[in-house]
Amino acid sequence: MRGRTGYRNAEPYLRRDFGFRCAYCGVHEQTKGGSQAFCIDHFKPQSKGGPINDYTNLYWVCIPCNIIKHNKWPTSEQLRRGYRFADPCREQDAGVHFIESDNGLLQPLTPCGEYHIATLRLNRSWLQQHRRDRTQKWTRLNEAYQLRDELKHVIQERPTDEATVTMQRLLSFLSQEIEVLRNELTMAIPMWQSKEHV
Ligand SMILES: [Zn+2]
Structure with a gap:
């Protein structure tokens, strides 16, 4: 170069x-x-x-x-007080310099986090909304997994009849929807906090 x-x-x-x-x-x-x-x-x-x-x-x-x-870029005075950009290539930023609250807002934990969030405007409304949507999708996905497992269990436990066939169709539909949701989440902002993931 x-x-x-x-x-x-x-x-x-x-x-x-x-x-x-x-x-x-x-x-x-x-x-x-x-x-x-x-x-x-x-x-x-x-x-x-x-x-x-x-x-x-x-x-x-x-x-x-x-x-x-x-x-x-921070001034030397800001640097002296710890106000600077978090460097995602050289340090852990999320969880150390800031955390994400349930409403999608990033909250600073250090002067570095404060400078980083404010200067890059990481709480701009689109990003906040995007994080909120992603968190809701994670919740829905976990619920869907649970339902799928329950349905599987019920099907296994009962004799095969007409209702079982309907249940199997439901199971197949649910599995497809889970796949769609999972793919959407692959493109979402990564979770800042360590949460229970599927
Ligand atoms: Zn960006």
Whole structure:
């Protein structure tokens, strides 16, 4: 990677290394309509002395996060007080610098978390709603798994008759719906907190 735009050659590697998600808000490319809604961000901005073609300074991010972050970087006074960006490549951010509450709001635990959330506006309404939806889907998925297991058990325990055939059709329908929900959740923002997952 050389010159002013050499870093763009890193795109396929960055996409893979960041799991096709925004390094800051965690949104998956597919949720935003594909990779064209994403771009390469210099974690430490070039205008603040960040290297232009150093792979470790390049992050794969959604365009809204990139625009919001722009060339923001903490002042030396802020740095002294611990106000800085959490670096998802070098440290655990979720659970250490911030946690997610049930209503989808990210809450800071440290000055770093406070700076990170506020500067990147990680509680913007779309993201909050997206996290809330994802949490509700997880709950529904867990309920669906439980129902499926109960239904399976009932079918196994009873003699085969007309009602059993209907139950089997229901079971097959439920299994298909579970698959749809599971695929949707694969594209959701990863859970920030450690929750009971399926
Ligand atoms: Zn983002």
